Amino acid sequence: MAMETEDPNQTVVSHFCLEGLMYTAEHPTLFFLLFLLIYSITLTGNLLILITVGSDPHLCSPMYHLLGHLSFLDACLSTVTVPEIMTGLLTVDGKVISFEGYAVQLYCFHFLASTECFLHTVMAYDRYLAICQPLHYPVAMNRWMCAGLAGLTWAVGAVHSAIHTSLTFRLLYCGPHHIAYFFCDIPPVLRLACADATVNELVMLANTGVVVAGCLLLIIVSYVFIMADPHRPGQRRAFSTCTSHLTVGPLYYEPPLCIYLQPHSGEAGAGAPAVFCTVVTPMPNPFVYTLRNKEVKRALQRLLGRGSRDPPAGSPPS
Template sequence: MRRSNNTSLDTVVTDFILLGLPHPPKLRTLLFLVFFIIYVLTQLGNLLILLTVWADPKLHARPMYILLGVLSFLDMWLSSVIVPRIILNFTPVSKTISFGGCVAQLYFFHFLGSTQCFLYTLMAYDRYLAICQPLRYPVLMDGRFCTILVSGAWVAGSIHGSIEATLTFRLPYCGPNQVDYFFCDIPPVLRLACADTSVNELVTFVDIGVVAASCFMLILLSYANIVRAILKIRTADGRRRAFSTCGSHLTVVTVYYVPCIFIYLRAGSQSPLDGAVAVFYTVVTPLLNPLIYTLRNQDVKSALKRIAAGRGSVNEKQ
């Protein structure tokens, strides 16, 4: 059980002050530039993936790359929910965020984050069908079924975000209003509540734990079957290509789940490392995803070369 120091209900909080990332004042300009560049590169990198999947017929006809396009779209929005607010904290602009703005930020962060969690699971399932049941794959994972699965992930993510936002802000907030974090997230906001937060902490632990653990176990199950199927492939080139299509996905799953587990499955933690870990999966991971898929995925690199070659030939004709 944790209560804020001021339990008077005479004052109702109408806004919050985001204290942001602790930093030496001398580095403010440098950090502003670093996060600004990261944000721009994140948007451009994910937009490049999105446009490549849309423009190349060989990619947007395959469910795996439809899912990759959706992942890039989610990364662009997730970064936009968090990073601009971080950048503002390095300027003289007020660090105040309205109560409604805080609710919206928490909702969209968990909505987009949980949708990503479900999407990673769908990507693992897609790879399982492609490698373990290649003859039935075109029937089992057609465009219509892929659209249904993606829609289900969005709906489930929205429900999850609504539950977390409703539970967090149903509590009274009567001061103080300084959020010791760089965005409105469940643990730092709950520390300001003027009521018992033990139920919220339990529900958050169970809810996020069940979602993350279920998705992670399904991913592990999919890849256990994938590895078993790959080891049966006779040619080394065939095994290498099969592992290549899975390597990128396994990498992004790792950089997504490990920080989330560190942050949310340690109820009541106030570790100073939480902020650094949160920066990694909210700021760095959306930047890394397009790099991982372009550097490690041969199909995406080939598509980029085809698009570049096509534009070159058009310019020559002109």
């Protein structure tokens, strides 16, 4: 399938064929069941957290508002990528996707991933204010400020993804149309471009340096300030509330650095960090934040009908 251009010797591809994940051809059913299990856990866990945060009046602080956004993003991010991977496991020749469909999925993936990247930074800022500026926290992170920061992460993520998508598909793709990859991303499709993709590669490197590394640096700085004063009252308990974020942060930021800073990150061999980033990372968030947070566990118990008593007044926050 191809569309003719003004040049009779050139055609523009109308579809791409994703060849799927490497090293899965011998046991596709096993890998299909594995990804189905991971996807089911991810979707169930994140939706449960989202419903709990949205329905329980005890979880009304900015931290839980941001956690709800994170759970929604993780559920959507997993839905954009994992079903496509599972579909590729069930077909012999890989998954055929239209040119427009590839562009839409690429936009959605980078929109959700970049929004989550910015959201992690806002969550670190929230913890810094709550711990280091407790007297100013109710004013500095009030209801409207929290909603505004969360909305800003979505808006910046949408613009960020639009720039990458438009730059990627301004190029001419005249064949081949087989992509040795398993979901719609920028590096593998750039390798098929029939034009100079230097600008795209430079923008991708700048994006990784400014956005991913920049957000990671801001998160590290926030927690350095939090831990700077070892004599701060309640600092040990405060650090305990931050360990969930510190656990998830490296899991989320390291794979993109591995993927997009490699000169040949579009090759199939780059699949390991990509699988970790798209499939594995969204799964532990519900467990990390729930298992280390007593308030969320109590809210889950109330939601599931296993607990009918609220925590005693004056009980220490998790």
